Amino acid sequence: MMMDEQLLLTSLLWRTERLFPDKKIITRLETGRYHEYTYGDFAKRVRRLASALTKLGVQPGERVGTLAWNHYRHFELYYAIPGVQAVCHTINLRLFPDQQRYIVNHAEDSILFLDVDQIPVVEALVADGIPTVKQFVIMCDGELPQTTLSPVLSYEQLLETGDEGFEFPDFSERAAAAMCYTSATTGLPKGVVFSHRGIVLQTMLMATHDKIGLSENQVWMEVAPMFHCNGWNLPHACLMQGANIVFLGIHPTSIDHVQTIRDLRVTGINAAVTVGSMIRDFVTASSEEWDLSSLDTLWLGGSAPSRAVMEWFQNTYDTFVLQGYGHTESSPQICFNYIKTTLADEPEEDRWARRQTGGIPFPLMKVRIVDDFGEELPWDGTSMGHIHVRSPYTASAYYNDERTKDAIVDGWLNTGDIGCIDPQGFIILKDRQKDLIKSGGEWISSIDLENALMSHPKVREASVFAVPNEKWNERPVACVVPKSDDDLPTRDELAAFLGQSFAKWWLPDEYIYITEVPKTSVGKYDKKRLRSMVAEGGLSQVEATIGLAPRG
Template sequence: MLALMMDRALSLPSILEYAALYHGDREVVTRTVEGPIHRYDYASALARSKRMANALLAMGVKPGDRVATLAWSTHRHFELYYAVSGIGAVLHTINPRLHPDQVAWVANHAEDSVLFFDISFGELVGDLAAKLPLVKTFVAMTDRDHLPTQAPAGTLVYEELIDAHSPDFTWPEVDERQASGLCYTSGTTGNPKGVLYSHRSTVLHAMALVAPDTFDLGARDAVLPCAQMYHANAWCTPYAAPLVGAKLILPGRHLDGPSICELAVAERATFLLGVPTIWVGVLDHLDQTGGKLTTVRNIAIGGSAPTASLVSRVEEKLGATVRQIWGMTETSPLGVINTALAKHADEGALGAASRKLKQGRGLWGVDLRIVDEAGEILPRDGKSPGQLQVRGPWVASAYFKNEGAQAFTDDGWFDTGDIATLDPEGYLRLTDRAKDVIKSGGEWISTLDLEDAVCSHPAVAMAAAIGVPHPKWDERPLLLVVLRPGQTADPEVLKAHVAERVARWWTPDEVRIVDSLPIGPTGKVLKRELRDQVATAAV
């Protein structure tokens, strides 16, 4: 027997429609790329999103077309989150920290037809335009006075498009399983892989985020996401905040300690999130100035694991509760979050500190399992490490264009590439990474790309890139190089050689020339052994 309930699609525009109707005067505040603070409310954001929806249709954008952004966290980017997906097109947020060649690669792989960009990327877009044959329209996200001179010929101006179109618009009915967003992950070796979100998956994910045991958000909160909107959709906060009518504070391009503290104080932020390096900068600034963030209730830390000292510093300095999270682009990104259970009320300071170092506990919507190399499920005893696999309604079932299919199991799970344990209370703890990528400041760095870059130098025979601990960035690359017989090379010259071939922030802090590298029985470099050797200063 089928139920007699209305079958209403879960759609992203419904979130902003709700916010405008029931929380229409709640603010969206932006530190703009041009400089000044911009503020308006959800009712105005909806009207402008509808104007942009009309503009997109006038450009010829059709359902399923990919519309790209190279943009920071701003009110204009927020409008595109709804306008693009709302007409049935797919919003492709490109990470501008990628090497320019990779920016072009992902835009071409996604088959983007329109590219919106912030003025700080005018030179980049101007240089790349000839390499983007499928992009028919470029739009600078600014007004006429700030249009970059380097922008491609014929570039349209965002504010002129807004002014030229009416806010009269009715969102089309879309299948909730229709694609709404596309994010590429560089958390694997080789080319980035595309993760294609749906309206349904994103709405469900946003609903999960606002729950008390996740981000605990409501209409009285002021949310300051210190993860950029090109990075896993700013951890879905541009959807979660309007879903409950929370104030949304968008930091623009500046995520340094002074800028974040200034916004958080001025706008009375109650919830902040970001990678560990963000909080190092915030705490260092507060220590230097004697300032305080008195309104913050919760801080979510993810991207890479925070240290015990960082968690302690955040909670002592800010008086806020730290909630560590683990997730991936493939999980939208929330996978687990570290919140206490009722039984932990009397756990004491040491017990709480130990628990908070775990990545988090499972929540409804994400199933977790740990398997061994044979695929057998391991016990949840907190002691048996294995491959972490996940599934759920906001977890990817495949990569865009079915690349990287080996990451998805025959029985419907996604293999994360992480090695972890699960304990009897359901807390996940990562113990190692199966892949050899390096996480620096919450962003992935491909060791294969670094090794390929240095091995293109004629003096280099082989190389291995590993991550080493760093007080600010959590990990930074160390490149160990074996030279060809009879060859010599200055490590600084090799570093410069690599810097010319990868994104600037990927450049290793150190290139170290060694006599040999440990090789395993299959001919692969034993990187775990290398990390152990480096840790004990044996190399």
């Protein structure tokens, strides 16, 4: 029998601090200026931070929250918090404040680590009530900025109290290591807790995928938010492999992405689909020649990248663009896309079609398609059904949430997506169960927007649905039935009304006035019909078919 050695994140750190102590972690501080240190320095600071957390009284299982961008201090928290058997709870910076407050309270975070730009946000959360938080730590250089938060420490001040010789404890690999919440697509966000075992397993699998090629000679730029699903586990994989890792820091702009690739000779990136379009648009509009030829691999996720973007990178920089399919509950990878050697001789158009699917299941991941009665459907490329998954790194429940009973079906997780699987095992996503809109890699709830619009005094009915968008993949459009044709709410009025309750990026791009929302035979809003109108003739087809003359 084999040794029962536990799969802990600190095991990855043990390897790297011994094998790759001189490899680098680089963070952009501002355009063209970087902070740089080694994995050896990183490990010492992680141990000091873990020691300091213990002295603060952090207990096993306790949730410690972060409101932070991608940078080296946030990465240190990835290891120090779970290293003392606490839970690193990364909080989505883009959620609406009410959702963030719900998340902090539901998780019962005891400490919040935050970037300087998040101070006003957290001060507002405190005013509205986050009673479980007993300590705030601001990640800043120099003196603490002025704040009403109390008690408050600076990150470096806290670090000074720790011991860099701190020894990490041993415990079960099934202990919680990290936590994040889904993007509140319908109702309140749902908490997903990641075990040490699950993260380590997917990290190892990520490092072995041949199309990513994540090895010690890489310079990998982590663009996907670290607050979302452990940054897709790429930070862990880079550390395990000894690859140099690059973080873009606080509020990166288009030029920061492009200049950092050029300055640091970045070889690989993982990012939302919108980032690929943003880089392309910036480079093509710039009068300057940008040498991004070092970029071998661009992994675009959140939704499928367009063929136009994939071809532009291939033709301009010989960069291979790949994608996968995943969600928070599976840590996040369910599938990854690559063309098997047995399919290499397929016609070019067929290969492109495959590259734009979700790909084939990740190792140790099982996937099935079932119909509305729970019967498994064949892998024939045409039988559409609900996508169910199970794996050692897929969530078995949501954190303290009764919605678990609707998500777990006979030991399988219902992803909420609709699709089919072809005979070669490629998953083809067709639609989303609840008409969710995925914009820039983030989910938007059409139902929440509809309910808000219909609470406007001048609105009788409203239907919100997705339309294709090259930059953001999808954007919401609202069809509004006014209570009176003579008293239409203006578009600015509707946007301002929604802006009271939703983040700006949730707001519809267009408002179309219609006579009646199309409905199915059972009285539900028929968004399929609305989408088919757009497919036939764009938004003007909706206006021509069921629209009122636009006003305001």
